[in-house]
Amino acid sequence: MTNRLWIYDTTLRDGAQCEGLSLSLEDKLRIARQLDSLGIPFIEGGWPGANPKDVQFFWRLKEQPLTQAEVVAFCSTRRPGTTAANDEMLQAILSAGTRWVTLFGKSWDLHVIESLKTTLEENLAMIRDTIQYLRSQGRRVIYDAEHWFDGYKHNRDYAIKTLEAAADAGAEWLVLCDTNGGTLPHEVSQVVRDVLAALGTNREVPVQLGIHTHNDSGVAVANALAAVQEGVTMVQGTINGYGERCGNADLCSLIPNFQLKLGHNCIEDEQLVKLTQVSRSISEIVNLAPDDHAPFVGLSAFAHKGGIHVSAVEKNPLTYEHLEPEKIGNRRRIVISDQAGLSNVLAKARTFGMDLDRKNPACRQILEKLKDLESQGYQFEGAEASFELLMREALEQRPPWFEIKGFQVHCDKVGEDCTALATVKLSVNGTNILEAAEGNGPVSALDAALRKALVNFYPAIAHFYLTDYKVRILDSGAGTSAKTRVLVEFSNGQDRWTTVGVSGNILDASYQAVVEGLEYGLVLGDREAIVLTVSSY
Numbered sequence: 001m002t003n004r005l006w007i008y009d010t011t012l013r014d015g016a017q018c019e020g021l022s023l024s025l026e027d028k029l030r031i032a033r034q035l036d037s038l039g040i041p042f043i044e045g046g047w048p049g050a051n052p053k054d055v056q057f058f059w060r061l062k063e064q065p066l067t068q069a070e071v072v073a074f075c076s077t078r079r080p081g082t083t084a085a086n087d088e089m090l091q092a093i094l095s096a097g098t099r100w101v102t103l104f105g106k107s108w109d110l111h112v113i114e115s116l117k118t119t120l121e122e123n124l125a126m127i128r129d130t131i132q133y134l135r136s137q138g139r140r141v142i143y144d145a146e147h148w149f150d151g152y153k154h155n156r157d158y159a160i161k162t163l164e165a166a167a168d169a170g171a172e173w174l175v176l177c178d179t180n181g182g183t184l185p186h187e188v189s190q191v192v193r194d195v196l197a198a199l200g201t202n203r204e205v206p207v208q209l210g211i212h213t214h215n216d217s218g219v220a221v222a223n224a225l226a227a228v229q230e231g232v233t234m235v236q237g238t239i240n241g242y243g244e245r246c247g248n249a250d251l252c253s254l255i256p257n258f259q260l261k262l263g264h265n266c267i268e269d270e271q272l273v274k275l276t277q278v279s280r281s282i283s284e285i286v287n288l289a290p291d292d293h294a295p296f297v298g299l300s301a302f303a304h305k306g307g308i309h310v311s312a313v314e315k316n317p318l319t320y321e322h323l324e325p326e327k328i329g330n331r332r333r334i335v336i337s338d339q340a341g342l343s344n345v346l347a348k349a350r351t352f353g354m355d356l357d358r359k360n361p362a363c364r365q366i367l368e369k370l371k372d373l374e375s376q377g378y379q380f381e382g383a384e385a386s387f388e389l390l391m392r393e394a395l396e397q398r399p400p401w402f403e404i405k406g407f408q409v410h411c412d413k414v415g416e417d418c419t420a421l422a423t424v425k426l427s428v429n430g431t432n433i434l435e436a437a438e439g440n441g442p443v444s445a446l447d448a449a450l451r452k453a454l455v456n457f458y459p460a461i462a463h464f465y466l467t468d469y470k471v472r473i474l475d476s477g478a479g480t481s482a483k484t485r486v487l488v489e490f491s492n493g494q495d496r497w498t499t500v501g502v503s504g505n506i507l508d509a510s511y512q513a514v515v516e517g518l519e520y521g522l523v524l525g526d527r528e529a530i531v532l533t534v535s536s537y
Helices: 025-038 052-063 088-095 109-114 120-136 148-154 156-169 185-199 220-229 251-261 275-285 307-315 342-351 361-375 384-394 442-454 459-463 476-481 506-527
Strands: 006-009 042-046 070-076 100-106 140-146 173-178 209-213 234-237 403-414 417-428 431-439 465-473 484-491 496-503
Touching (some): 006 251, 025 042, 025 052, 025 275, 042 052, 052 070, 070 088, 088 120, 100 120, 100 156, 109 120, 109 148, 120 140, 140 156, 140 209, 148 173, 148 185, 156 173, 156 185, 173 185, 173 234, 185 220, 209 220, 234 251, 342 384, 361 384, 384 506, 403 442, 403 506, 417 442, 431 442, 442 459, 459 506, 465 506, 484 506, 496 506
Parallel strands (some): 006 234, 042 070, 070 100, 140 173, 173 209, 209 234
Antiparallel strands (some): 403 417, 417 431, 465 484, 484 496
């Protein structure tokens, strides 16, 4: 590939240091295969020998190798006062069996003296000896210059010597690490230029530089972009920017910027369209909520709310979009709220498969109903399923799946245990139903009772499950009589949808949202031509 830029993913090692993120062995293997399918050329798997899980990870990938990615083992230089050949840590690295090893060493004299408690010359020897030993064992080496930018600022000459030691010993890439995340883009540009000039171009094997940035100053992505503009050919980062403290450079932003805007070849175009899906899949694996406002891959990255914006985007997406969302596997969304105009309603209807005429009186009715409900506390930009039901009702396209007659919830707390019992009354096709169910809370009990009452009529409901529940107090000054808004998210394993309920009673608001969530699941299935059998009760 011409103009090739090598992407190096460290989600499984550096990303796993993110607060609140914990990966099992199976999690790591699933993420590695997601990254492999995305076309990431280098995947850092962890530090073999540092913990049993990382050892098992490399063993498992020997048994079932990835399709195209190089799996990389990570470690530090040998310890002071010994030799690389006698360092047990390096034996564990070799046992991992990877072709590539990433080795990190100290660039900052402060760390050499204060952390390693050794001399500056010994640190240079540690770098040379470790790389030479790994090379003698048939390994290819990427050298991560830890705290490079801080070291360069405090003692430029010594920092350059550490890179020269690594290059002379046989490292193929020298990666400049902004470990503390305090460097700004203009500094990165200048330092990369200085390093290239200092190392020269007269070496038998030309020096290749990499960049590894952290986001403590909010500019990790900008710093990586600046480095590449100056000649860096390897970029290290993590999916969704996971990492210690404020995180690492986010590959979900870097890859499309490099490939679609700067013309670098990172992955194939057919792999790039998987980017959004991989981002969200990995967020599910690590059990952290996706960032809806993340650039490129976020749910809101191509969402349009203002009426003027929507009208313009409908005519030409370039008016308010910097690229086609489909190129990175995302999609355009029209958001419905009290900021909406008629254009929002018409555009949203099209996403639901309804082509409305602007002159249709129902359009104005929908818009007026929307603004009235939002003035009462409803929020439809976060509950699009409820808005589709509202729209279908105005157009007389809302099937009468069931009719709610009422509900009761009873909670008992005995000692440490608290249980809830919900009773619901409803009617389906003229048949009255009374059902009860227990749950670990009132919403759980309501959900269970409704499912129990409806599943014999609509078997598809058995595949719906509640994935999120959010409560917002709308007028906190009103104390216990405050109005409450509840958002409930459901899934059927493929799609996600959110419904909203508002009431002065939190159980009533929850009940509204759960009822609409189950109803919308049936509408979704009907729209996708899933045949729902209606059986006798």
